[in-house]
Amino acid sequence: MWWRNCRLFRLRSATRDRMLIGTSRALACVSALVVVLIVAFLIGESAPALARVGPVRFFTDESWHPTADASAGSFGLVPTLVGTLLTSAGAIALAGGLGILSAAFTRFYAPRRLAGWYALMVELMAGVPSVVYGLWGLMVLVPLIAAVRPPGASLLAGIVVLALMILPTVALLADAAFAAVPRDCVTAAAALGLTRGASVFRVVVPAARSGLFTAVVLASARALGETMAVLMVCGNVVRIPRGVFDPVRTLTATIALEMGYARGDHRAALFVCGLVLLAAVTILVATAHAAGRGRPHGTT
Amino acid sequence: MARPDARWSARALEAAVWIAPAIVAGMFLWLLGDLLARGVAAFLPREADAFDFGAAIELGRNIVAFLTSAPERAGRGGGIAPILVSTGLILAVCIAAALPFGLGTALFLSEFVPLRSRFGTLVRRSLDVLAGVPSIVFGLFGNALFCRLLGLRFSILSGGLTLACMVLPLLIRTAEESFRAVPISQRHAAAAAGFSQWSTVFRIVLPQAAPGLVAGLILGIGRALAETAALIFTSGYVDRMPGSLLDSGRALSIHIYDLSMNVPGGNAHAYASALVLIVLLVLINAAARWSTMRLLHGQERRA
Amino acid sequence: MPFPRLASIVLSIALASLIAAAGCAPGGSAGEALRRGTRITLTGSSTVAPLMSEIGKRFERRHPGVRVDVQTGGSSRGVADVRDGLAEIGMISRDLAADEADLHAFVIARDGVCVILHAENPVASLTNEQVAGIYTGRIDDWSDVGGPDAPVTVVNKAEGRSTLEVFTAYFAIDPREIRADIVIGDNEQGIKTIAGNRHAIGYVSIGAAEYGREHGVPIKLLPIDGVEASVRRVADGTFPLSRRLHLVTASPPRGLVQELIDFAQSLEVHDVVEELSFVPTP
Numbered sequence: 002m003w004w005r006n007c008r009l010f011r012l013r014s015a016t017r018d019r020m021l022i023g024t025s026r027a028l029a030c031v032s033a034l035v036v037v038l039i040v041a042f043l044i045g046e047s048a049p050a051l052a053r054v055g056p057v058r059f060f061t062d063e064s065w066h067p068t069a070d071a072s073a074g075s076f077g078l079v080p081t082l083v084g085t086l087l088t089s090a091g092a093i094a095l096a097g098g099l100g101i102l103s104a105a106f107t108r109f110y111a112p113r114r115l116a117g118w119y120a121l122m123v124e125l126m127a128g129v130p131s132v133v134y135g136l137w138g139l140m141v142l143v144p145l146i147a148a149v150r151p152p153g154a155s156l157l158a159g160i161v162v163l164a165l166m167i168l169p170t171v172a173l174l175a176d177a178a179f180a181a182v183p184r185d186c187v188t189a190a191a192a193l194g195l196t197r198g199a200s201v202f203r204v205v206v207p208a209a210r211s212g213l214f215t216a217v218v219l220a221s222a223r224a225l226g227e228t229m230a231v232l233m234v235c236g237n238v239v240r241i242p243r244g245v246f247d248p249v250r251t252l253t254a255t256i257a258l259e260m261g262y263a264r265g266d267h268r269a270a271l272f273v274c275g276l277v278l279l280a281a282v283t284i285l286v287a288t289a290h291a292a293g294r295g296r297p298h299g300t301t
Numbered sequence: 302m303a304r305p306d307a308r309w310s311a312r313a314l315e316a317a318v319w320i321a322p323a324i325v326a327g328m329f330l331w332l333l334g335d336l337l338a339r340g341v342a343a344f345l346p347r348e349a350d351a352f353d354f355g356a357a358i359e360l361g362r363n364i365v366a367f368l369t370s371a372p373e374r375a376g377r378g379g380g381i382a383p384i385l386v387s388t389g390l391i392l393a394v395c396i397a398a399a400l401p402f403g404l405g406t407a408l409f410l411s412e413f414v415p416l417r418s419r420f421g422t423l424v425r426r427s428l429d430v431l432a433g434v435p436s437i438v439f440g441l442f443g444n445a446l447f448c449r450l451l452g453l454r455f456s457i458l459s460g461g462l463t464l465a466c467m468v469l470p471l472l473i474r475t476a477e478e479s480f481r482a483v484p485i486s487q488r489h490a491a492a493a494a495g496f497s498q499w500s501t502v503f504r505i506v507l508p509q510a511a512p513g514l515v516a517g518l519i520l521g522i523g524r525a526l527a528e529t530a531a532l533i534f535t536s537g538y539v540d541r542m543p544g545s546l547l548d549s550g551r552a553l554s555i556h557i558y559d560l561s562m563n564v565p566g567g568n569a570h571a572y573a574s575a576l577v578l579i580v581l582l583v584l585i586n587a588a589a590r591w592s593t594m595r596l597l598h599g600q601e602r603r604a
Numbered sequence: 605m606p607f608p609r610l611a612s613i614v615l616s617i618a619l620a621s622l623i624a625a626a627g628c629a630p631g632g633s634a635g636e637a638l639r640r641g642t643r644i645t646l647t648g649s650s651t652v653a654p655l656m657s658e659i660g661k662r663f664e665r666r667h668p669g670v671r672v673d674v675q676t677g678g679s680s681r682g683v684a685d686v687r688d689g690l691a692e693i694g695m696i697s698r699d700l701a702a703d704e705a706d707l708h709a710f711v712i713a714r715d716g717v718c719v720i721l722h723a724e725n726p727v728a729s730l731t732n733e734q735v736a737g738i739y740t741g742r743i744d745d746w747s748d749v750g751g752p753d754a755p756v757t758v759v760n761k762a763e764g765r766s767t768l769e770v771f772t773a774y775f776a777i778d779p780r781e782i783r784a785d786i787v788i789g790d791n792e793q794g795i796k797t798i799a800g801n802r803h804a805i806g807y808v809s810i811g812a813a814e815y816g817r818e819h820g821v822p823i824k825l826l827p828i829d830g831v832e833a834s835v836r837r838v839a840d841g842t843f844p845l846s847r848r849l850h851l852v853t854a855s856p857p858r859g860l861v862q863e864l865i866d867f868a869q870s871l872e873v874h875d876v877v878e879e880l881s882f883v884p885t886p
Contacts, residue, residue: 018497025409031402032402033423042441099325102318106319127524128582132557132561133332137332137335153786198318221433222470229558233793250787261677261680262763279433282432533677539674564880565880
């Protein structure tokens with residue numbers, strides 16, 4: 002190739018190695034810096050509310066009626082937090098199972114052409130904007146649910162739409178994880194006389210645990226952080242739902258709905274929502290990592 | 302060691318493997334069908350009673366006009382040409398910024414750091430957390446950092462850089478997984494043969510990790526194109542054809558949101574724009590896959 | 605010898621500052637020139653944004669070389685950006701609040717707020733007490749107000765929206781007492797929600813509702829205090845529920861900014877205002 006003649010490639014290999022390691026370390030530092038900056042940003046913007054409202058009130062106040070002046074309003078976040086957790090948990094349960102099964106389907110069960118089309122469809126799903134999912138949910142799904150049980154905009158609608166949105170993440174990453182399992186495993190299983198089902202679910206899946214794990218963690222994080230689509234279909238009522246047909250509000254929807262019109266302590270309180278969400282994600286990531294130790298490829 | 306219920310559970314699992322994609326495909330095709338029905342209506346010629354050759358030509362002409370003209374009447378008339386350009390530029394900035402950082406970090410985490418090192422674990426965990434930050438917070442963060450602090454104001458550059466921050470965790474984690482999937486025996490063999498680390502990375506690890514990298518890149522592109530809330534505060538709302546990266550430009554997802562949720566009567570064009578976005582997505586994904594495999598693997602992808 | 609760890613940390617800081625410097629440079633000189641002479645930035649309410657976007661385009665055609673950049677972010681952001689000097693003009697979909705008296709506001713359009721029901725709901729009108737009763741939960745079935753035997757689905761707007769404030773002020777409802785089944789953000793979301801639920805009630809901008817109804821969306825607008833809910837009634841002042849859309853500046857406007865504001869208030873853009881279903885100022 003023409004670029005092989007340039008100076009970079011004529012350096013001594015030891016120097017090149019050092020450059021490679023140094024540069025990649027630098028890039029990794031900057032990437033880590035982004036996280037630090039965002040957390041600093043969130044803390045900085047929410048500081049006024051934390052100081053004037055106090056962290057305790059966010060969990061003990063009766064309702065969510067924030068005002069620009071901290072003393073006048075109420076800032077209870079518990080129902081909203083519950084809403085976030087329930088929608089995301091439901092979506093993960095649905096999308097995790099369906100996604101991994103989809104990936105197994107494309108890689109091991111489906112005939113080549115069908116697998117190709119299905120994979121293309123999943124890639125498409127990954128790029129459809131949340132607005133479009135939300136629109137479909139609002140115009141098609143919610144009226145359908147409303148016909149069964151009003152109001153229609155509900156936890157169920159949120160779970161379905163969110164599951165559809167994060168499924169491509171799970172499916173594509175699970176597929177990559179399956180692809181990464183060495184072919185020897187599969188051929189060895191066949192040689193031992195295992196049925197296809199056994200070789201997929203008892204050999205490949207355990208071998209791909211690490212990648213599957215990453216897939217589910219990333220998808221859960223995405224679900225927790227989704228804003229637009231849940232805003233359109235969940236109903237946004239600040240109340241702990243008593244069933245899947247009840248409306249819920251998520252932390253992200255609160256931020257999106259009120260940020261444009263909030264001033265003073267109200268605005269800072271919205272950033273506190275962001276902080277609470279970040280804490281939830283951190284706890285999720287920490288427990289997930291703690292729960293799944295010791296995997297092949299072994300990324301923690 | 303035959304277990305009494307092994308057979309029905311195995312059969313149930315086999316059934317599930319076929320039912321799951323059927324459900325997924327069913328739901329998505331339902332959505333796509335709804336999109337098509339409402340979106341094509343915007344392109345159809347006025348008096349389209351019988352679908353004849355003239356109507357087909359008219360349809361094609363409408364589509365071309367839509368893709369090449371500027372928006373009028375707050376987007377309910379005209380086309381989306383400047384918006385397509387802005388979207389493309391934002392995506393380009395995002396990938397150009399995210400790729401080096403993503404690949405570099407992933408390489409560092411997989412090749413140059415011991416598996417259980419504190420630094421490596423810290424970086425990984427914080428990236429997982431980053432993946433959960435809501436898009437609107439990214440938008441406000443991007444606004445504070447790129448638009449205000451760095452003085453870029455509402456611009457395509459701000460939007461692209463903010464999106465780069467958003468897709469970074471995705472790129473890094475998938476790239477790292479792909480690198481780690483390359484068996485360590487190959488690295489040992491390379492070392493035994495006298496390869497430098499540079500050569501090991503570029504000749505052995507990267508080419509084999511290519512399919513996984515493609516998956517990560519496609520997911521990243523998809524995420525970037527689908528983003529709305531983050532771009533409202535960074536690349537902005539202006540629907541003029543951008544003159545430079547420092548101009549504000551409206552992304553396709555924001556245009557769809559504005560037309561469907563903000564402007565009365567914008568529905569038809571919102572759906573039409575969504576259809577264009579999906580076609581764009583197919584093209585970009587194909588290009589991403591082809592170029593990655595070409596660059597790294599030197600051959601077409603095998604399923 | 606391995607690449608010193610310290611050196612690579614330094615390198616990463618250098619990289620970050622390089623990006624920062626690259627960002628600052630063009631933003632400094634070129635940005636200044638643009639801002640001083642030829643670019644007017646407006647931020648604020650997403651309701652006003654499409655209107656000012658179209659007015660801005662007309663203004664650009666008359667003044668070649670001038671760029672009118674319209675951004676969204678909500679009324680409060682409009683006020684904040686104008687105060688911080690990040691925008692020359694702010695757009696708000698309400699009147700100035702008490703603590704915003706230092707700003708200068710200019711009305712550019714009016715917008716009515718009306719109550720809407722699904723088109724197939726037989727109820728033709730509601731008294732003010734009935735509306736208040738429905739929204740506070742005292743009335744929870746359509747049969748109590750002459751409608752079918754079905755529970756009411758109450759659609760409310762999110763906190764802080766000016767339509768909510770106008771609505772609750774007129775019907776004398778305390779926002780905290782509202783028992784909503786669905787909370788929405790934008791007008792179109794409200795319209796789509798009600799169009800999909802035969803037993804829903806909500807309130808949105810009159811212009812948006814009228815436009816929707818004329819284009820086949822299954823909703824109907826209820827009269828308030830006997831006055832028909834239509835853009836015409838808002839225009840002649842007989843409709844009781846309305847809000848005004850404003851442009852705000854931090855200091856008395858001069859030069860190009862003054863010209864833009866005058867243009868936005870002039871007769872020449874009345875057709876743009878009406879096309880977006882608002883009522884032009886007389």
